[in-house]
Amino acid sequence: MSLTLRIIPRLDIKGPNLVKGVHLEGLRVLGKPESFAKYYYEQGADELFYQDVVASLYGRNNLHSIISRTAKEVFIPLTVGGGIRNIEDISSILKAGADKVSINTSVIGNPEFISSASHTFGSSTIVVSIEAIKQPDGSYIAFTDNGRNSSGKEVISWAKEVEQLGAGEILLTFVDQEGSGKGFDLMLAKQICSAVKIPVIIHGGAGNKQHVLDLTKHLSLSGVAIASLFHYDCILHNRQLDDYEEEGNIDFLKSNRVLSSIESTSIKELKSFLIENNIACRINE
Amino acid sequence: MNKPYKIAVIDYRMSNMFSIKNALTVLGFDVEVTSDYSTIVSCDGAILPGVGSFPEAMKNIKELNLDYAIKDIISSGKPFVGICLGFQLLFDKSDEIEDTFGLGILPGEVKSFSELNDKIRVPHVGWNNIKKKQMTNIKNNFDPLMKLKDQEYFYFVHSFYVKPEDNKDIYTTTEHGGHNFCSSILKENIFACQFHPEKSGEKGIRILSEIFNR
Numbered sequence A: 001m002s003l004t005l006r007i008i009p010r011l012d013i014k015g016p017n018l019v020k021g022v023h024l025e026g027l028r029v030l031g032k033p034e035s036f037a038k039y040y041y042e043q044g045a046d047e048l049f050y051q052d053v054v055a056s057l058y059g060r061n062n063l064h065s066i067i068s069r070t071a072k073e074v075f076i077p078l079t080v081g082g083g084i085r086n087i088e089d090i091s092s093i094l095k096a097g098a099d100k101v102s103i104n105t106s107v108i109g110n111p112e113f114i115s116s117a118s119h120t121f122g123s124s125t126i127v128v129s130i131e132a133i134k135q136p137d138g139s140y141i142a143f144t145d146n147g148r149n150s151s152g153k154e155v156i157s158w159a160k161e162v163e164q165l166g167a168g169e170i171l172l173t174f175v176d177q178e179g180s181g182k183g184f185d186l187m188l189a190k191q192i193c194s195a196v197k198i199p200v201i202i203h204g205g206a207g208n209k210q211h212v213l214d215l216t217k218h219l220s221l222s223g224v225a226i227a228s229l230f231h232y233d234c235i236l237h238n239r240q241l242d243d244y245e246e247e248g249n250i251d252f253l254k255s256n257r258v259l260s261s262i263e264s265t266s267i268k269e270l271k272s273f274l275i276e277n278n279i280a281c282r283i284n285e
Numbered sequence B: 001m002n003k004p005y006k007i008a009v010i011d012y013r014m015s016n017m018f019s020i021k022n023a024l025t026v027l028g029f030d031v032e033v034t035s036d037y038s039t040i041v042s043c044d045g046a047i048l049p050g051v052g053s054f055p056e057a058m059k060n061i062k063e064l065n066l067d068y069a070i071k072d073i074i075s076s077g078k079p080f081v082g083i084c085l086g087f088q089l090l091f092d093k094s095d096e097i098e099d100t101f102g103l104g105i106l107p108g109e110v111k112s113f114s115e116l117n118d119k120i121r122v123p124h125v126g127w128n129n130i131k132k133k134q135m136t137n138i139k140n141n142f143d144p145l146m147k148l149k150d151q152e153y154f155y156f157v158h159s160f161y162v163k164p165e166d167n168k169d170i171y172t173t174t175e176h177g178g179h180n181f182c183s184s185i186l187k188e189n190i191f192a193c194q195f196h197p198e199k200s201g202e203k204g205i206r207i208l209s210e211i212f213n214r
Helices: A033-043 A064-071 A087-096 A105-109 A112-121 A155-164 A186-195 A209-216 A228-237 A251-255 A267-276 B017-026 B037-042 B054-063 B066-075 B201-212
Strands: A006-014 A017-022 A025-031 A048-052 A078-081 A100-103 A126-134 A140-144 A149-154 A169-174 A200-203 A223-226 B006-010 B030-034 B045-048 B080-083 B091-094 B106-112 B124-132 B152-158 B160-164 B170-176 B179-187 B190-193
Touching: A006 A025, A006 A033, A006 A200, A006 A267, A017 A033, A017 A228, A025 A033, A025 A228, A033 A048, A033 A064, A033 A228, A033 A267, A048 A064, A064 A078, A064 A087, A064 B017, A078 A126, A087 A100, A087 A112, A087 B017, A100 A105, A100 A112, A105 A112, A105 A140, A112 A126, A126 A155, A140 A155, A149 A155, A155 A169, A155 A186, A169 A186, A186 A200, A186 A209, A209 A223, A209 A267, A223 A228, B006 B017, B006 B037, B006 B066, B017 B030, B017 B201, B030 B037, B037 B066, B045 B066, B054 B066, B066 B080, B091 B160, B124 B179, B152 B201, B160 B179, B170 B190
Parallel strands: A006 A048, A006 A223, A048 A078, A078 A100, A100 A126, A126 A169, A169 A200, A200 A223, B006 B030, B006 B045, B045 B080, B080 B190, B091 B106
Antiparallel strands: A006 A017, A017 A025, A126 A140, A140 A149, B106 B160, B124 B152, B124 B170, B170 B179, B179 B190
């Protein structure tokens, strides 16, 4: 036996709230991130991923107090992304209780930041996030700011460069699929897994358990980051989870609707399904 | 049983001490994050945590004179735990970045995974299982993994692995990329592991409790 496939709930956070969008846009408020985190921990999540989705708007990551509260209850690794620009930003997020940081925008213009960050904190602390969007000519370009701005960098060559510079992991998001529930982009996933030796985590597109199996079956993938599938499951099982902060769009919550393309599933259900299909996963007792 | 009360988390200015401190606090211990000699040796047990590079860590340990504190608390017989880089530092030397001498408390060296073969994924990140070995050098019933079933999963994150000189010190092994490496050692009052018990869910937390609740 060796490494298991990591199942990583991804929590997009705006202010005090967990939000979820489609294609990283059109945010809906779902609840308190800490409550979702605790549920995912109990369900057997292998790691958690927090993204401050408005960090670039404010010019900094604002998750410190949420990180600290989470780290007191949840004893699995926590990766935090959004608005990280320099060594001090990383330092303060790690001090708050995170284990790794995820960087995108600031390394596009300044790839050397990957080297200095991995030299200071160890490469395994530095995750580089790549947001891929397919172009009309079939190529894939890396974007920043939740898929809003093109970096002009071709995804696979950027992934190789990122590895060369000392990144410890790559988180690849398919922006076109994100929140759609239409399944992953298997072609690009395959290309990136064979292009680099560092661990690759794929995010964006899971609509059901089968999608996750299709993605992981033939790839030496390190992890899958999942948002909607788990969030909807968490809401279904914890109706009265929180008193919601009246910030942002909560109409979605009041309406009790979920996207018809998303078949919510718990982490436990997903893992049992993968194990039945010979994918090694860790089961939480 | 008497509960030790105070655990020193040895601060050498590079690790994420927060998670180990949190875990120990949840378990009800009094935790002191410190680089002060007398504080460390007066505690009832100590942890050398670690994230970062080996040469940088040794430089800081020397500058802070922590090598004496570590050696003295170990020779006092109190429970001592090394985690991740804190496990690697106990050995003679490492070839991370440049050849660097370690604390030399245990015989052996630290090697790079990427030199093993071209296909191995480095860093080794994620949940992997540990396989217990039959131990011969257990002293005073200090056997922190005693209650664990074989092949339990723990969280790892590292690019280098430890190669102990003395096979008797090897407590568990783990496989990565077709290679079996030493994932923890046990020697008298020293338990040190490559994985992160403080990041391995309830099972990991229980190991820490087992060690210090004696």
